[in-house]
Amino acid sequence: MAKKCSHFPWQHLIGFLLSIVLTLVALWAGLYSGFSMTIIIVIIVTLASVQAIIQLFMFMHMTESSNGKHQTHVMIHSAFIAVILVAGTIWVLSYGFH
Amino acid sequence: MEYVHSDNGKHDAPDTPLEYQSETGRLNILGFWVFLGAEIALFATLFASYLVLVGRYADGPTPGELFEVKGVLIETFLLLTSSFTCGLAIHEMRRNSLKGLIVWLGITLLLGLGFLGFEIYEFVHYIHEGASLTTSAYWSGFFVLVGTHGAHVTMGIAWMILIIIQLVQRGLTKQTTRKVFVASLYWHFLDVVWIFIFTAVYLYGMVMHHG
Numbered sequence A: 001m002a003k004k005c006s007h008f009p010w011q012h013l014i015g016f017l018l019s020i021v022l023t024l025v026a027l028w029a030g031l032y033s034g035f036s037m038t039i040i041i042v043i044i045v046t047l048a049s050v051q052a053i054i055q056l057f058m059f060m061h062m063t064e065s066s067n068g069k070h071q072t073h074v075m076i077h078s079a080f081i082a083v084i085l086v087a088g089t090i091w092v093l094s095y096g097f098h
Numbered sequence B: 001m002e003y004v005h006s007d008n009g010k011h012d013a014p015d016t017p018l019e020y021q022s023e024t025g026r027l028n029i030l031g032f033w034v035f036l037g038a039e040i041a042l043f044a045t046l047f048a049s050y051l052v053l054v055g056r057y058a059d060g061p062t063p064g065e066l067f068e069v070k071g072v073l074i075e076t077f078l079l080l081t082s083s084f085t086c087g088l089a090i091h092e093m094r095r096n097s098l099k100g101l102i103v104w105l106g107i108t109l110l111l112g113l114g115f116l117g118f119e120i121y122e123f124v125h126y127i128h129e130g131a132s133l134t135t136s137a138y139w140s141g142f143f144v145l146v147g148t149h150g151a152h153v154t155m156g157i158a159w160m161i162l163i164i165i166q167l168v169q170r171g172l173t174k175q176t177t178r179k180v181f182v183a184s185l186y187w188h189f190l191d192v193v194w195i196f197i198f199t200a201v202y203l204y205g206m207v208m209h210h211g
Helices: A010-031 A037-059 A068-094 B023-053 B069-094 B098-128 B137-170 B174-210
Strands: none
Touching: A010 A037, A010 B069, A010 B174, A037 B069, A037 B174, A068 B023, B023 B137, B023 B174, B069 B098, B069 B174, B098 B137, B098 B174, B137 B174
């Protein structure tokens, strides 16, 4: 729905700061944390997904307008397709289930 | 069909952004979300092939030898900041500030150009180091995935220049605000894709090198 436009864009600023923090945490987890490969992959993929969701809500106003529901459905649907494509391809081609 | 009824009342409210005030505007924006859904499928196939080809270096350089934290972070923060300034541009547009909108779009444009400059420099550097599109399956996957994103950024920059010209000529109307909003969705989407390139290509590549 129509969002009240306050004078200061807090939503954008918070989204921006969160994105910076998430990027730096992912960098730390990947290069300096010393965790095992599996844990690192789980952490950085989770952080990337959170950051993508922040962009969708705070920058792209996905739920706005009377079509907000449809817009959200499209994104959930395509995220589903993307996960199946990527995870399925890796499963079949990299782990020898062919 | 709820679209049919949606023109009654609530969209004429004075605080409804201009780009949502017409049926066409709302449907164009929904249509663009559907396009972005297709783009997600496109990039998913490129990510899938890239990830499957990790490790197929064919005696060429490995990503761990070539990726540098500093360059990747500069590109990441340039694009992330441009996504933020693009959001500010929309914020200004909804306050009916044409000048604010154009200024923030201009800054977004410059940051996008900066990103593109660094990416081209990075590609040229890799080619000098012996990693090109034809070096190995891995580098083919890399250049196709990251290059497709770079091509999208180039397209976004051209689009934004044309839109700024239209804004100067026509000001804020239902049509121009809808065009700006759709372009802003595209630009934010490019940052979303980059988040995953940063994670799956660069960070993962550097982690493997460390580990």
